[in-house]
Amino acid sequence: xxxxxxxxxxxxxxxxxxxxxxxxxxxxxxxxxxxxxxxxxxxxxxxxxxxxxxxxxxxxxxxxxxxxxxxxxxxxxxxxxxxxxxxxxxxxxxxxxxxxxxxxxxxxxxxxxxxxxxxxxxxxxxxxxxxxxxxxxxxxxxxxxxxxxxxxxxxxxxxxxxxxxxxxxxxxxxxxxxxxxxxxxxxxxxxxxxxxxxxxxxxx
Amino acid sequence: xxxxxxxxxxxxxxxxxxxxxxxxxxxxxxxxxxxxxxxxxxxxxxxxxxxxxxxxxxxxxxxxxxxxxxxxxxxxxxxxxxxxxxxxxxxxxxxxxxxxxxxxxxxxxxxxxxxxxxxxxxxxxxxxxxxxxxxxxxxxxxxxxxxxxxxxxxxxxxxxxxxxxxxxxxxxxxxxxxxxxxxxxxxxxxxxxxxxxxxxxxxxxxxxxxxxxxxxxxxxxxxxxxxxxxxxxxxxxxxxxxxxxxxxxxxxxxxxxxxxxxxxxxxxxxxxxxxxxxxxxxxxxxxxxxxxxxxxxxxxxxxxxxxxxxxxxxxxxxxxxxxxxxxxxxxxxxxxxxxxxxxxxxxxxxxxxxxxxxxxxxxxxxxxxxxxxxxxxxxxxxxxxxxxxxxxxxxxxxxxxxxxxxxxxxxxxxxxxxxxxxxxxxxxxxxxxxxxxxxx
Numbered sequence: 001x002x003x004x005x006x007x008x009x010x011x012x013x014x015x016x017x018x019x020x021x022x023x024x025x026x027x028x029x030x031x032x033x034x035x036x037x038x039x040x041x042x043x044x045x046x047x048x049x050x051x052x053x054x055x056x057x058x059x060x061x062x063x064x065x066x067x068x069x070x071x072x073x074x075x076x077x078x079x080x081x082x083x084x085x086x087x088x089x090x091x092x093x094x095x096x097x098x099x100x101x102x103x104x105x106x107x108x109x110x111x112x113x114x115x116x117x118x119x120x121x122x123x124x125x126x127x128x129x130x131x132x133x134x135x136x137x138x139x140x141x142x143x144x145x146x147x148x149x150x151x152x153x154x155x156x157x158x159x160x161x162x163x164x165x166x167x168x169x170x171x172x173x174x175x176x177x178x179x180x181x182x183x184x185x186x187x188x189x190x191x192x193x194x195x196x197x198x199x200x201x202x203x204x
Numbered sequence: 205x206x207x208x209x210x211x212x213x214x215x216x217x218x219x220x221x222x223x224x225x226x227x228x229x230x231x232x233x234x235x236x237x238x239x240x241x242x243x244x245x246x247x248x249x250x251x252x253x254x255x256x257x258x259x260x261x262x263x264x265x266x267x268x269x270x271x272x273x274x275x276x277x278x279x280x281x282x283x284x285x286x287x288x289x290x291x292x293x294x295x296x297x298x299x300x301x302x303x304x305x306x307x308x309x310x311x312x313x314x315x316x317x318x319x320x321x322x323x324x325x326x327x328x329x330x331x332x333x334x335x336x337x338x339x340x341x342x343x344x345x346x347x348x349x350x351x352x353x354x355x356x357x358x359x360x361x362x363x364x365x366x367x368x369x370x371x372x373x374x375x376x377x378x379x380x381x382x383x384x385x386x387x388x389x390x391x392x393x394x395x396x397x398x399x400x401x402x403x404x405x406x407x408x409x410x411x412x413x414x415x416x417x418x419x420x421x422x423x424x425x426x427x428x429x430x431x432x433x434x435x436x437x438x439x440x441x442x443x444x445x446x447x448x449x450x451x452x453x454x455x456x457x458x459x460x461x462x463x464x465x466x467x468x469x470x471x472x473x474x475x476x477x478x479x480x481x482x483x484x485x486x487x488x489x490x491x492x493x494x495x496x497x498x499x500x501x502x503x504x505x506x507x508x509x510x511x512x513x514x515x516x517x518x519x520x521x522x523x524x525x526x527x528x529x530x531x532x533x534x535x536x537x538x539x540x541x542x543x544x545x546x547x548x549x550x551x552x553x554x555x556x557x558x559x560x561x562x563x564x565x566x567x568x569x570x571x572x573x574x575x576x577x578x579x580x581x582x583x584x585x586x587x588x589x590x591x592x593x594x595x596x597x598x599x600x601x602x603x604x605x606x607x608x609x610x611x612x613x614x615x616x617x618x619x620x621x622x623x624x625x626x627x628x629x630x631x632x633x634x635x636x637x638x639x640x641x642x643x644x
Contacts, residue, residue: 041296086344089351158351162359165299203300 042169042197044092052173053100055191060101065177065186066110069149078112079105079177080148088158088171101152101175114148150177150186165199232266232315233488233574236465239270240578243462246633248277249640255579262290265298266319266575272332273579277630278638281336288333295320295329310538313486314573322524323360324517325577327353327367334377335457335628343381350374364404368397369515369584372413376455379420380624388420404523405516409437412512412586419444445590448622453590454598456502456511459630461582463517466525467491468572480547480559483540486572487532488525494518495582496605498631502587504598511585511600518582525576532573539570581630593621602631610634 032038037047060066069077081102084094105111115123130139154175161168170192177187235258242251252274259267268291275284298320308316321329330353337346350373357366375390395417398409414437421430422444434442447453469489475481500511543566551559589598600613611634617625 086348089348089355091345091348160351160355160358162355163361164359167355167359199299201300203298203302204304 039195042167042195044088044090044171046096048171048193049093049096050100051193052191053097053104056097056101056173056175056189057104059189060105060175060177060187061108061110063187070110076110076112077149078114078146079150079152080114080180081116082151082153084154084156084175086156088156089160090158092156094154094156097173098152112146114146120145148180151180152177165201167197167199169195169197231468231571231574233466233468233572236270236574236576236578240462240465243579243632246635246637248274248632248636248638250637252278253640262287263294264319265291265294265321266577268294269321269325269329269577270579272329273577273630276332276336281339285333285336285340288329288336292329292333295326309535311542312569313539313571314532314535315571315575317573319575321577322521322528323365324367324520324524325580327356327370328517328577328580330356331367331370331373334373335626338377338626339628343377346377347381350377364397364401366393366397366401367515368394368401368405368407371397372410372416372514373457375416375420376624376626379416380455380626384420384423388417388424388426391417391420405519407513407516410512410514410586412588413514414439415442416588418442447590447624450593450621451590452593452619452621453588453624454504454596454617454619455624455626456587456589456598456600457626457628458500458511458585458587458600459581459628460500460511460585461495461497461518462632463521463576463578463580463582464490464492464494465578466572466574466576468574470570470572472567475544478551478559479556480551480563481544482563482567483544483547484567484570485536485540486570487529487536488572488574490522490525497582498605498610498634499603499607500585500587500631501601501603502589502598503601504589504596505591507589507591509587509589511587513583514586515584516582517580517584521576521580543570581632591619593619595619598627600627600629600631602634604634611636 034046035050038045039047066077081098084098086092086094102113106113124142127140127142134140152175154173157172157174159170159172171194173191173193175189176185178184179186239251239255242248242254252271255267255270255274262268268287272284272288272291275281275287298318302318305317320326330349334346334349334353337343337349350370353367353370354374357370360366371390372394375387375394378384378387378390391413395409395413398405398407398413402408414433418430418434418437418439421427421433423446434440466488467490469487471485471487473483473485475483502509502511547559547562547566550562596617596619598615598617600615601609602611602613604610611631613629613631615627615629617627619625
């Protein structure tokens with residue numbers, strides 16, 4: 001009698017799990033708005049990256065360093081992107097929000113950017129190639145690069161508190177603009193994000 | 205008399221059928237055994253090719269973990285991390301107790317439970333990914349991996365759930381990144397865990413760690429603790445060295461030998477004279493005692509130092525099985541009772557043939573769960589050596605039980621002043637062949 005009920009239970013569960021399995025088999029793709037919050041695993045995602053870039057752009061453009069520089073030098077400051085070090089416990093792609101910030105600053109017309117060290121290598125090679133192959137009129141000479149006034153550097157740090165299935169994740173992103181002439185920090189931007197994640201103790 | 209003969213016939217047929225069925229599906233332990241044989245013979249390429257041929261969609265955690273180690277062995281570090289990352293994600297997804305898995309385990313067998321690795325395997329997964337990143341010259345990414353291992357160990361709670369080697373190794377990564385304060389914390393924690401887990405690994409605090417901890421404490425100016433530990437460790441003559449001034453350090457991590465493979469221990473019992481009273485119970489077991497390891501010595505620039513064991517995976521694997529055994533046995537007994545009942549019922553409702561068929565099914569499906577990450581080394585060994593800057597020729601010499609030099613691993617390292625460089629090698633046989641030769 002007991003085993004009968006057990007077997008009935010087993011077959012019911014089997015059917016349910018089959019149903020679940022089949023539902024997962026069909027691939028389903030839905031397009032969503034790029035600003036929609038899609039928290040799936042609790043890890044760093046596009047929403048976090050966007051929040052960081054929005055905050056940083058707004059902050060960096062509203063601070064006095066910009067006006068001070070332009071009124072003194074009568075030209076917009078030139079910035080180069082340095083390394084944003086990932087000191088967190090996740091593999092985070094820092095290029096997305098750095099590119100966001102770069103784009104916003106260039107388009108605002110108040111800041112100029114120069115190519116980063118890796119980008120420069122390729123461009124210099126192209127210039128060398130021009131020396132041999134381009135016409136005199138269109139050839140670009142070496143030694144005409146603009147030196148940057150500031151370097152943008154940063155770090156991502158996390159603090160994770162975890163205990164049996166529950167996690168609190170705290171991200172802190174610090175960006176600094178350092179004056180290349182005298183190492184002075186002219187702007188420090190900071191964004192903090194906190195999440196809690198609960199993992200279910202049961203699954204099918 | 206006649207029915208007795210019949211029963212005998214049945215039992216004979218049953219045995220025949222069972223052996224026929226069993227030969228068709230090799231258990232994990234059997235497959236792992238053949239990988240192990242290849243690796244012990246030095247045929248890394250052949251072992252990798254066989255492992256790569258299975259689970260091409262990367263759906264099984266254990267297959268991915270094995271691929272990860274074998275890809276590392278042939279120097280494919282990014283390929284190794286790709287597949288280990290897949291395994292890591294799947295372990296994450298499989299968090300929690302599965303209802304269907306549990307049901308399968310008490311009605312069919314334990315191998316129906318999804319494999320997520322024992323705790324020591326889960327943290328070593330991060331350690332191996334970190335080593336791959338180091339070998340790809342990305343220390344920051346290695347740091348990410350050890351932080352993930354840290355979160356995992358935090359979730360589990362205090363020692364003895366923590367892995368001393370992983371803590372020690374994270375200290376080395378911090379030190380290589382110039383974060384000496386963090387390194388001291390990790391070294392201190394590692395030495396505490398070595399003491400707390402001595403029954404699991406039977407390892408004392410390694411001498412090399414003692415020296416690292418003392419050096420770290422001296423560099424941070426924590427002199428009270430330095431003096432106390434120096435006395436505790438009995439290292440009166442220890443003098444802390446500082447890198448720089450044309451000297452760098454080489455850290456050699458050797459993955460020596462192979463972790464043990466589980467076999468199946470089968471007990472067939474008959475609770476009565478009838479065929480349907482035949483019940484088989486299969487339990488996992490480590491049949492062989494640990495192999496004797498080859499000794500390793502590091503030789504460079506006229507200096508030599510013996511490698512020290514910092515993680516005894518063989519012993520971790522055995523104690524993991526020991527601590528799981530009560531639960532495994534309980535499930536096996538529950539299964540035997542359920543199976544016996546189904547056999548009886550099948551006979552009562554459908555006659556002796558039905559009972560016979562049910563018995564065969566139950567016997568064939570009874571399998572021990574022999575899964576474990578068996579491409580891991582038997583032991584992880586370590587040596588650190590301060591060397592003058594420049595290109596250094598570093599050799600790891602392997603000696604057999606009789607003290608005869610059987611193999612030498614040569615590596616050239618670019619030592620930079622004040623910097624640390626890592627060498628991480630797997631060694632399973634005196635005749636290592638990394639490629640699959642044509643025609644095989």
